[in-house]
Amino acid sequence: MTQTVETAQSASSATGHRPGAFPPSILAGADTGAAEVVAALAGALASARAARRSGGPAPRGTPAEVLAEAAGALGPPALPENGIGTDAALRRLATLLAEFGIDLSHPHAAAHLQPPPLAVAVAADALASAGNASLDTYDSAGSALAVERWVVRCLTRLAGLGTNADGVLTPGGSLSNLLGLLLARDSAARAHGVDVRDDGVALLPCPVVLCSELAHFSVHRACAALGLGERAVRPVAVDAHRRMRPDALRTALRAARGAGTPVAIVATAGSTDFGSVDPLPQLAEIAAEHGVWLHVDAAYGFGALFSDRLADRLAGIELADSITLDLHKVGWQPASASALLVGDAGGFQPLERTVGYLNPADDSDAGYDGLLGRSLQTTRRPDAVKVAATLLAHGRGGIGRMVEVCHDLATHAQRRIAAEPELELVAGAELTTVVFRYRGGAAGDVGEDRLDRINGALRRRLLESGEALIGRTTVRERVCLKFTLLNPAATPRDIDELIDRVLRAGRRGIGETEEEAR
Numbered sequence: 001m002t003q004t005v006e007t008a009q010s011a012s013s014a015t016g017h018r019p020g021a022f023p024p025s026i027l028a029g030a031d032t033g034a035a036e037v038v039a040a041l042a043g044a045l046a047s048a049r050a051a052r053r054s055g056g057p058a059p060r061g062t063p064a065e066v067l068a069e070a071a072g073a074l075g076p077p078a079l080p081e082n083g084i085g086t087d088a089a090l091r092r093l094a095t096l097l098a099e100f101g102i103d104l105s106h107p108h109a110a111a112h113l114q115p116p117p118l119a120v121a122v123a124a125d126a127l128a129s130a131g132n133a134s135l136d137t138y139d140s141a142g143s144a145l146a147v148e149r150w151v152v153r154c155l156t157r158l159a160g161l162g163t164n165a166d167g168v169l170t171p172g173g174s175l176s177n178l179l180g181l182l183l184a185r186d187s188a189a190r191a192h193g194v195d196v197r198d199d200g201v202a203l204l205p206c207p208v209v210l211c212s213e214l215a216h217f218s219v220h221r222a223c224a225a226l227g228l229g230e231r232a233v234r235p236v237a238v239d240a241h242r243r244m245r246p247d248a249l250r251t252a253l254r255a256a257r258g259a260g261t262p263v264a265i266v267a268t269a270g271s272t273d274f275g276s277v278d279p280l281p282q283l284a285e286i287a288a289e290h291g292v293w294l295h296v297d298a299a300y301g302f303g304a305l306f307s308d309r310l311a312d313r314l315a316g317i318e319l320a321d322s323i324t325l326d327l328h329k330v331g332w333q334p335a336s337a338s339a340l341l342v343g344d345a346g347g348f349q350p351l352e353r354t355v356g357y358l359n360p361a362d363d364s365d366a367g368y369d370g371l372l373g374r375s376l377q378t379t380r381r382p383d384a385v386k387v388a389a390t391l392l393a394h395g396r397g398g399i400g401r402m403v404e405v406c407h408d409l410a411t412h413a414q415r416r417i418a419a420e421p422e423l424e425l426v427a428g429a430e431l432t433t434v435v436f437r438y439r440g441g442a443a444g445d446v447g448e449d450r451l452d453r454i455n456g457a458l459r460r461r462l463l464e465s466g467e468a469l470i471g472r473t474t475v476r477e478r479v480c481l482k483f484t485l486l487n488p489a490a491t492p493r494d495i496d497e498l499i500d501r502v503l504r505a506g507r508r509g510i511g512e513t514e515e516e517a518r
Contacts, residue, residue, distance in 0.1 A: 182350065
């Protein structure tokens with residue numbers, strides 16, 4: 001396990017391999033290599049456990065201090081002439097990651113839509129890496145193709161899509177949104193007699209993409225990348241519950257149709273800050289009336305479909321033309337595990353490609369095909385393996401209970417925040433996020449601008465001390481704090497302790513600003 005390159009080459013002669021060849025044990029997929037992987041991981045995990053911090057979810061210190069220590073632990077930034085061996089290399093990295101990294105399994109890690117991954121998913125991810133399949137062609141993937149197709153069928157059925165539905169796994173929600181809008185763009189172009197694949201978007205008159213004013217920024221990025229331009233994005237007003245207003249959409253759609261080409265309506269099912277879900281049935285009705293592609297960005301909210309109690313919040317998602325979902329959010333997968341689902345597999349037609357060295361037509365006709373025509377990627381790792389392992393191990397009910405535990409934690413946080421005189425509840429728990437603001441003592445004692453500085457510094461203080469990770473955002477141009485609760489092993493008591501830490505850090509901030517004022 002600690003062999004270097006030179007000793008491995010010498011050992012190959014002793015074991016009967018041709019001179020200069022490496023032993024099979026250096027390859028993860030070989031019989032002896034599999035044992036090597038298991039032993040190496042066991043040693044690395046032991047080192048990680050030994051180096052694991054007590055206390056909070058983050059390393060103590062400023063970013064510059066922490067990153068400098070981590071870099072120093074790696075050693076001089078130069079490739080060693082001879083390696084230090086598998087065991088030593090993995091132990092060094094495991095120690096570094098545990099000592100200076102973020103511990104998402106800590107109950108006070110509540111900053112982002114970044115969950116602690118499930119053990120079964122991490123193990124399955126290592127299994128998939130050992131095979132190193134690529135899903136573009138059958139002879140690069142084999143059975144991994146069947147795994148992705150099975151996962152996609154499970155997800156399309158969970159979403160309530162019809163028998164013609166299909167999908168593909170992608171590297172993340174931003175890429176899923178890009179892919180969904182690419183299909184929408186090409187569909188709109190075909191309706192105008194334009195072949196975007198050959199001629200580009202110049203002949204597509206004034207393309208417009210309509211989305212909530214709270215839509216994820218990846219919608220704007222996608223429009224820029226697709227040649228539509230960010231100016232093609234037209235934000236639609238939301239109501240008091242932060243959901244897109246159907247009446248405002250109708251008005252915007254009429255204006256878009258009069259000026260050019262409505263390419264897509266993008267509905268949000270789980271806004272990043274608030275977890276709000278646009279009224280999908282009404283938006284689907286409007287999209288159908290106008291013949292416009294409906295894309296639902298459910299990167300955050302899709303996980304609610306696992307829960308009997310929360311699934312109805314996504315009613316109407318089955319009417320979408322395309323859906324983005326991220327199981328590395330509410331799905332507890334190691335990143336990345338996103339997918340794009342489409343209601344009609346024919347929507348993927350713009351991505352079809354025949355390449356002589358990958359999928360020649362006669363191979364495809366004989367069944368030796370892959371999933372090249374479902375993705376913008378060529379080489380594509382089998383992320384579906386970890387998803388399949390999770391679905392098989394826990395089932396819809398098990399995952400649904402995890403979703404409900406996290407939702408219950410968020411509602412507990414909401415109640416506690418609402419009861420605290422020093423805190424202001426800004427947005428309650430639609431899914432698993434709660435937005436609030438530290439206000440200090442008696443209302444009006446501290447100006448709003450100073451409170452903005454206190455709230456921003458409060459979060460950094462907790463991060464620098466290592467004791468808690470919480471998020472921040474801006475609501476009505478004011479700095480707010482946010483809990484994103486995705487740890488199904490956390491308890492209400494953990495949330496109370498987290499809020500207590502926020503209060504202590506806020507009081508310190510108030511005290512410091514009072515000193516500055518004097």
